Amino acid sequence: MSTKFEMQQLDCILPGEEEWTTHGRKPRVVCLPSKLFRCHLFSVPGGTDEALDGQLVSLELERLGLAPRHPQGGFSFEAYRGENGSRVLSSVILQADDVPEGCHVEGLSRFEPHALCRHVPKGAAVIWRELGDFVLGASAGSGAASYFQVLSSRQLDEEAGEEIEMILRSLEMKGLPVPRTLLLSHSDPEASSGFVSRLESRFGLGLQVRISPDPGPRTPLGESSLVPANVLARKEERSRQHSMLRLVAMIVALGVAVLALNSFLLFRKAKALEDRRAALLVDADLAAQIAAAQSQSDALEDSFEPEQFAIATLNRVMSTLPPSGVTLKEMSVDPGRVEFSGETVNVDRASEIGVNIKRIFPELAWTFPPPRILDNGRAEFIAVGLRAGEEGGAR
């Protein structure tokens, strides 16, 4: 992670002096308090391959028992040029599983250490307050804190000065140059004279202590991966819920689309049907006239259509009879029925009639009982043909 600063004010939620505060109109970053992190410095000799820095930091943290508490939270580090060509590796390790109480991070996805969002001038150390704690940040020259630590002191007195002196001396031993100035956030309570004299003493560090206005949080370049595990878990849970919601919404949208498409198709079908009905109405009068003419013609057909005349039926009956050896005794015709009977010289002639009637009167359903053989050897027959829908047999 780079600690270089974009000179841009950060809209964020940050740990204020006593409580969480919101900076800017639309917060999009959560600045996590320094007490959730552990900052560690160590130097590596010059000539070591810089590509191995990440592995070196990881090994060093593992050796010291400072390995990240969860793999996803991870750590970040930054390399600085030290004395004699050596490099100082500053690493930040997340030591908490969750954000402190009172920090509402719903809907926010970017998390940064608060110390890395503060401006620390080159060659200076800065003290600020976070949720009641004093935090010391020191810079190696990039404008951001290369090292930060929460002070155990609750007020800036001689004891606090001693603690700061100890911290800065240890940083010097690790290759970080001792700052010349100590800046106090202007809203901090006035430091005690013991505190100032301790740090300004020429037997001590010889720091110049002064009060500096707080420049406000700045956006660090790049995004850290230092996100508390519980926040990650909640984000994943939300993500799962959102995925489920998206899936449900997609199914609903698909269903609505199918319904809408179906409705549209049915609407088109109904419209096409209306058009067809309208087209039917154009010729409806003519069709009704033709239908009336058809009905009239059908009703009167047997009075003017020669094929329907009684003589035509009689002719057809006669044509069912064999040329000789048959006597027609009786015949009757009415609109639904044709019946005739007679005698033939033998059964074969009678059976011939039974075959002929079905060929010559295919429109009738025929009943042709087996001919009755008379005493004189002749055969008596009767044939009854009914039109569809008529009932009855031989009278």
Added chain:
Amino acid sequence: MKPSERRLALTFVGVLVLGATWVSVLKLRQWSRKLDEKALQVERAEVEQEALLEEKDFWLERQEFLETRMPRYAQRLTAERELRTIVENTARREALDMKQPQILEQRTTPFSHESGLALEGTGSFPAVGRFLISLQQPSEFISIREMSLVAIPDSPGNVKVNLSLVRHYRSPDMETPEAR
């Protein structure tokens, strides 16, 4: 909103959406079924109309023939007398021995007035055939509703014929709109 409240709200919305979808599907199916029925009716009407229009000339020619050639109905007695005259003259011409015809009750159908007779006669089979041919000419509009022919055993070659016939008349109020 608490997670439990959110779940409840989502469940409620889900039930609403499902219910609305179900009702919509039912309504669409009902609409579709009605449209199918209407489509079937329209298709049937189209087929019928198409068939009628294809035979337009045939049926309108027949209608015109009926309008122009069917005898006009004047009075009941006139119609009966005309029919009786036709029958008796035809029978006389074919030498049929005919009994007094019985007048049938007149009927009115949507297409014609019907004046009818029931008659019985005897004659040779050929004469009866000629009688039927002469009687039922297309220009006379006579329908033979019932006919029976029975051979006379005592008189070979002769048959007894029973007929029930009607003659169709057209009255002025039955004219088609086009004829009017």
